[in-house]
Amino acid sequence: MDAIVKNFPVLDDASGRPTQKEAEEAVRVLLRWAGEDPQREGLLDTPARVAKSYRELFSGYDLAAEDVLGRTFEEVAGYDDMVLVKDIPFYSHCEHHMVPIIGKAHVAYLPNGRVLGLSKIARVVDIYGRRLQTQESMTAQIARAIDESLAPRGVAVMIEAEHMCMAMRGVQKQGSTTLTTTFTGTFQTEPAEQARFMTMIRGFK
Structure with a gap:
């Protein structure tokens, strides 16, 4: 048998x-x-x-962002300013050539009465990173997942990454970095909040 x-x-x-x-x-x-x-x-x-x-x-295909983001906290002592987790390292793979994408993500949101555990944000980056990806799609997916699960006043996501499909093959340009951003809510409608997000990323290095 x-x-x-x-x-x-x-x-x-x-x-x-x-x-x-x-x-x-x-x-x-x-x-x-x-x-x-x-x-x-x-x-x-x-x-x-x-x-x-x-x-x-590619373990991200076996995980769902909504499961990770399902638990939120309301006891935040009235805190309603930006929450930013920056320099989240990730490794992904280009869906066109299946070679690595190596980078870091910066993720922020403006609370609307509830907040996420900080590790949840990093886990969401990993979930989408551990799939075949384009950087543009991954940036939008992270923002959408947080926006839909938490319903904050706004979400901002920036990804900086080097694509091995450019470094190892094709044009073979090592060291070039691609930046992508997605903004929702207040981050999308108020340029001052976008500028503050960028300043917080760049200003504390």
Whole structure:
């Protein structure tokens, strides 16, 4: 019975995700396509390692931002000024070439009676970072998730990142940085709040 179960080609879950075995075979195909021999000693365990690392690198698909942001706090002693978490490091992957995006996110919001635990903001960055991404989409996704879950007076998100698809291939321009921003609510309608957000990011370095 065990032999039958082990050899039966089932999917990993109801979403249609391939099995570990299928993922490892895909890595072997890519190794052969690159000109390598998957059977040489140094590469024998590579398919399993790659599949395992992809589970971690793309773990954001198994998490939902609304679950992380579901708990808020109302006992804030009347605090209603900007809350900013800056320099949140993240690693993502470009959806066009599947190579790394390395950067940091700055996330702020203006409370409207409730606040988030500060670690929740960093976790939301990780959730969206650990998916195939464009920087523009990731910036908007973080802002939208906080805006919808917390209903603050406004949200501001800036991401600064280096894209390995520009550094390692193509134009091969190492060290270039891409900046993207998304503003909602008061941050969108009042330029002074945008300016204060930027000053708080840059002024305390």
